[in-house]
Amino acid sequence: MKVGDDLWAALHGDTEVMSLTAELIESTPDLFRNVCSCERPRLVARALEKVDRKGLVRVSDRRTYAYLQLSQGEDAWQSEEIQSLLQQAFSSETTLLELLEVMYGEPDACQLGHEPFLSPNSDLATGRGSRDVCGYCGVANLLS
Numbered sequence: 001m002k003v004g005d006d007l008w009a010a011l012h013g014d015t016e017v018m019s020l021t022a023e024l025i026e027s028t029p030d031l032f033r034n035v036c037s038c039e040r041p042r043l044v045a046r047a048l049e050k051v052d053r054k055g056l057v058r059v060s061d062r063r064t065y066a067y068l069q070l071s072q073g074e075d076a077w078q079s080e081e082i083q084s085l086l087q088q089a090f091s092s093e094t095t096l097l098e099l100l101e102v103m104y105g106e107p108d109a110c111q112l113g114h115e116p117f118l119s120p121n122s123d124l125a126t127g128r129g130s131r132d133v134c135g136y137c138g139v140a141n142l143l144s
Contacts, residue, residue, distance in 0.1 A: 061096040
């Protein structure tokens with residue numbers, strides 16, 4: 001039985017959406033704490049649709065944007081600084097994550113030694129708040 005690309009995608013979902021959803025569930029389970037498992041890919045797909053409208057095509061930029069969209073919502077994109085970073089990421093070789101790190105500093109490792117990941121509460125993710133929760137394990141008091 002031959003299946004066309006459209007039917008295959010309808011049956012199995014978009015590979016980018018499904019892989020990013022799986023990665024986010026594993027790395028930041030709190031992101032989808034009260035979200036039905038069938039709704040998770042839809043939320044990721046909507047975030048990726050928004051990144052499409054911004055014109056970001058690098059995989060890392062798409063993932064960074066989608067994570068921030070899911071963790072912070074539209075508030076993540078309100079400041080002129082962030083709009084400027086999006087434009088820079090679109091028009092340069094520098095990734096969105098690198099631009100965020102320059103602006104807000106690199107995230108710290110947690111007490112359990114997990115590699116830094118953008119926590120919804122991190123300065124890097126929001127431009128405000130504090131780096132007090134590990135985005136991977138949820139352990140408080142990130143090391144400086």
